[in-house]
Structure formats: C-alpha cells, structure tokens
Amino acid sequence: MSRRPRPRGPHGPHGQWHHRWRHSLRLRLITVFVLLAMAMAAVFLGGMQRAFSNGWRGAAQPLVGDYMDRLVAELGQPPDVARAQALVTRLPISIRIEGPVVNWDSHPDRRWRGFGPRSSEWLTRSTADGHRINFGLGTLPWQREPHGIGWLTLGLLLALIVLAYAYVRRLLRPLDDIRAGAERFGSGAFDQPIPLRRRDELGDLAQRINTMAHDIQGMLDAKRALLLALSHELRSPLTRARLNAELLPATPEGAAERAALLRDLAEMRDLISDLLESERLASPHVALQREPVDVSALVREVVAEHPEGGRIVLDVAAGLPALALDRLRIRLLVRNLLENALRYGGDAAEAPRIALRASTEGGVELEVRDFGPGVDAEQLERLTEPFYRTDSARQRATGGVGLGMYLCRLVAVAHGGTLAVRNAQPGLAVSAWLPGAASPA
Known part of the structure; x- marks a missing residue:
C-alpha cells in the first residue's frame, strides 16, 4: 500500500521559515546585511579584476614577456627537461614543451591553465631549433592547503x-519589552512599566507608551471612583423611596401602580448592587473571603431557593472535594447563570441543565445549558462584556441590564478560573472552571 506524500504547504519547514522571516524584523535586517556584504564584495572584486585586466595589462605585458624570454634562455636549446623541472619546482608556473626533440608537460594530469584571456600570444615562445614552449599557472601557494583556507574563510x-x-538582537531588544508591556497594559496591569534600556528612538517610544499607560490608569481609577461614589450615594435615597412606596395606602385603585413602582425600585437596587460588585471584582486587589465550600451542595441550595428551581435538571458528580472559594461570590455566579438559562431557555421543550464535574486540570467545572434559540456566533465573545445585551430593544423584562454574565466572568477570573460561552445547538452553554485549592476536611 503506497503512502500518500505529505504536502509541503505553508505549514511545512519552508513555509514556517518564510512566515517567520516575514514577521521578524531581526531576520530581515540580517538578510539585508548579508546580501549587502555579498553585493559589496562582488562589486569590489569585479571592479578590481576589471581594473587589473584593463589598466595593468598593457604595463605588465612587456615585463612578463621579457621574463618569459629569460626563462626560455635558461632552459637552453634544445630545452633541458631537468632545468624545466627545477623551474616548476621553484616557481608557481607550468611548462609545456613541444618539438622535434623534447615533448614534456609539467602537469599532464590536469587541464592547461594560462594567466588569463588572450595570454597565449605573449606566454608562448618558439626557439630556433623548432620547439614551442608554453607557460601557464602552476600550483599556487594557497592551493597547497585549500581546505584550511576555505574553512577559515567560511x-x-x-x-x-x-x-x-547578536548586535541587531541587542539593538531591537526594546521592541520585545514594548510588546510585553503593551500586552500587560492591555490586560489592565499597569503596575510594571516598560523598562528604558536606551536613550534612542525606541527608548523614547517606550517612555511615551509608559506615559500613555499612566494616563489610562488614572482615567480608569477616576472612572471607578466616580462609579463607586455614585452607586454608594444612590443607595440612601433609593432606600427611602422604597420605604415611602411601601407605606403608601394599599387602595385597590393604586395597587398596580404601587407594585410597578416597587418593582422598578427593586431593579434599581439590584443594578446598583451589581455595579458595586463588578467594580470590586474588577479591581486588581480584590479580596476574596475564601473558605471550604462544597460546590455540589451550594449548587443544589441555589437551585432549591429559586422559584423555578424545580424545572432544572441537575447532573452533579459524586465525591467532589471541598474547595477554598468565596461562598457569596460563587452563589452569585451560580444564581446569575441559572437565571440566564431560565430567561432564555425556559420556554424550550427541554428543561435547562446544570452539570458539575471534576476538571482534568484540577478544581471543578460548572456548566449551565439551556435549550433556547442561542445567540449569533459573532455575539458570543461579547456576552461577557458589561451592559451588553443581545436583544436590540434592550427590554429589562427579557434581558436585564447586561451585567449578569459580566459578573460571572469576574467571579471566575477572581478565583483564577475562566468562563467560556458556546452555542450548544440548540441553546447556549456557559462553562465556568474554578481551580480553587482543595480544603482539608
């Protein structure tokens, strides 16, 4: 059975190298440096060769010709092979003798090489006794150990x-610091600025980004302080308004208006509580009141307290360990996920489900799923944003104010976990991973 060859597409070694080269400024600078060095060397060698071949040929030809005449005279007539061999040994030349008496070649085992183009007319001599003597290049000094010089050059x-x-890497090292700093600032961690390693353009860029991050942190702190102050100050008049509404005479004519007013005041109270809790959880220094929590018992308790809890299908694994969690925050997470499933999946043919099982990464995984219409794929990532609601009418009766899923994500992240949302087809499934350390019994 023949094996199908693996395609060498963009994920092959060549494709990976090409992708890395295109996205690496260091590699491109090194490539430019190497190509520039090779081009300069080629231009220099070519120019020097051209200058020597054209400019010095006329000056060197009479000198070389006179030297050739002296060598021919030294060989004698007829040419003496012993003298020719001595010249080849002493000088880096090759000699070929052709004639009626002597026929001899100093390098018969290799191709004949002259000193260059058009050198045959002034490197060839004819003697009076009919011999023709050709001179050429012999074994040059650097050719006696070619491997050593080649490896040294390489x-x-x-x-x-x-x-x-190494120099380019050191030169561009601030880019790594800037990238890491931008990732920290994007996640809300402004406590560690970008280190300033140099006083050049990259150092100035890092300083400007640090200044921008400091300004952003100041604006976020001011916004958080203003929101906390407003939420706190609204509680007192809201409590008084609710008390006055409850003290109104319960007449049959005003019963409906009184109930609507109390319902609106309760929604405002819950909104303020959610705002305060979201700002506390969004703080990088959130304080969790951890205690040993039996998550399975807590889930059953929240479901039993809900007015529509009897419709919920529970799938709770047995033998789950107690975890060190903040009980009130985990109750908030479970209650919000439960209300969200009942709000959007309560009218479905199948009842919402809550599954609780041990996670392979440690801790527990809580999944709440409804069988409603679900949401569009492009809206999944925005479901955990504050004040985001999928319905365009933004009716509180159907969608709340858009803080429930945001609070669930904050609770999971504050415990070191994650919150994931996916379309279960049908319905929506929300999974919360809680990695709280197991507490001793």
Whole structure:
C-alpha cells in the first residue's frame, strides 16, 4: 500500500521559515546585511579584476614577456627537461614543451591553465631549433592547503553573521519589552512599566507608551471612583423611596401602580448592587473571603431557593472535594447563570441543565445549558462584556441590564478560573472552571 506524500504547504519547514522571516524584523535586517556584504564584495572584486585586466595589462605585458624570454634562455636549446623541472619546482608556473626533440608537460594530469584571456600570444615562445614552449599557472601557494583556507574563510563569514545577528538582537531588544508591556497594559496591569534600556528612538517610544499607560490608569481609577461614589450615594435615597412606596395606602385603585413602582425600585437596587460588585471584582486587589465550600451542595441550595428551581435538571458528580472559594461570590455566579438559562431557555421543550464535574486540570467545572434559540456566533465573545445585551430593544423584562454574565466572568477570573460561552445547538452553554485549592476536611 503506497503512502500518500505529505504536502509541503505553508505549514511545512519552508513555509514556517518564510512566515517567520516575514514577521521578524531581526531576520530581515540580517538578510539585508548579508546580501549587502555579498553585493559589496562582488562589486569590489569585479571592479578590481576589471581594473587589473584593463589598466595593468598593457604595463605588465612587456615585463612578463621579457621574463618569459629569460626563462626560455635558461632552459637552453634544445630545452633541458631537468632545468624545466627545477623551474616548476621553484616557481608557481607550468611548462609545456613541444618539438622535434623534447615533448614534456609539467602537469599532464590536469587541464592547461594560462594567466588569463588572450595570454597565449605573449606566454608562448618558439626557439630556433623548432620547439614551442608554453607557460601557464602552476600550483599556487594557497592551493597547497585549500581546505584550511576555505574553512577559515567560511568560519569568518559565519562569525560575522553571528556578530551581526547578536548586535541587531541587542539593538531591537526594546521592541520585545514594548510588546510585553503593551500586552500587560492591555490586560489592565499597569503596575510594571516598560523598562528604558536606551536613550534612542525606541527608548523614547517606550517612555511615551509608559506615559500613555499612566494616563489610562488614572482615567480608569477616576472612572471607578466616580462609579463607586455614585452607586454608594444612590443607595440612601433609593432606600427611602422604597420605604415611602411601601407605606403608601394599599387602595385597590393604586395597587398596580404601587407594585410597578416597587418593582422598578427593586431593579434599581439590584443594578446598583451589581455595579458595586463588578467594580470590586474588577479591581486588581480584590479580596476574596475564601473558605471550604462544597460546590455540589451550594449548587443544589441555589437551585432549591429559586422559584423555578424545580424545572432544572441537575447532573452533579459524586465525591467532589471541598474547595477554598468565596461562598457569596460563587452563589452569585451560580444564581446569575441559572437565571440566564431560565430567561432564555425556559420556554424550550427541554428543561435547562446544570452539570458539575471534576476538571482534568484540577478544581471543578460548572456548566449551565439551556435549550433556547442561542445567540449569533459573532455575539458570543461579547456576552461577557458589561451592559451588553443581545436583544436590540434592550427590554429589562427579557434581558436585564447586561451585567449578569459580566459578573460571572469576574467571579471566575477572581478565583483564577475562566468562563467560556458556546452555542450548544440548540441553546447556549456557559462553562465556568474554578481551580480553587482543595480544603482539608
């Protein structure tokens, strides 16, 4: 059975290297440096060769010609092979003798090489006795140990490339600091600024980003302080308004208006409580009152207290350990997820489900699923944003004010966990992972 060859697409070694090269400023700078060095070397060598071949040929030809005449005279007539061998041994030249008496080649085992183009007319001599003597290049000094010089040259080139890469890496190191700092600032961690390593353009950019992060932190702190102050100050007049509404005479004519007023005041009270709790949980220094919590018992308790809890299907695993959690915050998480499932899946043919099981990563995983219409795929990521609601009419009777899922995410994150939302088809499934450390019994 033949095996199908694996395609070498963008995920192959070549594709990975190309992707990395395109997204790495260091690699591109090193490539430009190497190509520039090779181009400069080629231009220099080509220019020097052109200058020597054109400019010095006319000056060197009479000198070389005179030297060739002296070598021919030294060989004698007819040419003496012993003298020719001595010249080849002493000088880096090759000699070929052709004639009626002597036929000899100093390098018969390799291709004949002259000194360059058009050199045959001034490197060839004919003697009076009919011999023709050709001179060419022999074994040059650097050709006697070609491997050593080649490896040395290659080592020097590699060393230059490594040094260039190290220098470019050191030069662009502030970019790594800026990227890491931008990620920290994006997640809301403004306590660690970007380190300033140099006083160049990148250092100035890092300083400006630090200043921007400091200003953003100041604006967020001011917004949080204003929201907390307003929420706190609204509680007192809201409590008085509710008390006055309850003291109104319960006449048959005003019973409906009185009930509507009390319902609106209760929604305002819950909204203020959710705002205060969301700001507390959003703080990086949120204080959790951890205690040993039996999550399975807490889930059953919240379901039993809810007026529509009898409709909920529970799937709770046995033998779950007690975890060190904030009981009030976990109750808030379970209650909000339960109310969300009943609000959007209460009219479905199948009742909402709550599953609680041990997580493979430690802790427990709580999943609340309804069988309602679900939400659009592009809205899933925004469900846990504050004040975001999927219905365009923004009616509180159907969608609340948009803080329930946001509070659930804050509770899970404050405990070191996560909150994930997905379309279960049908319905919506919300999974909360709580990695609280197991508490001793």
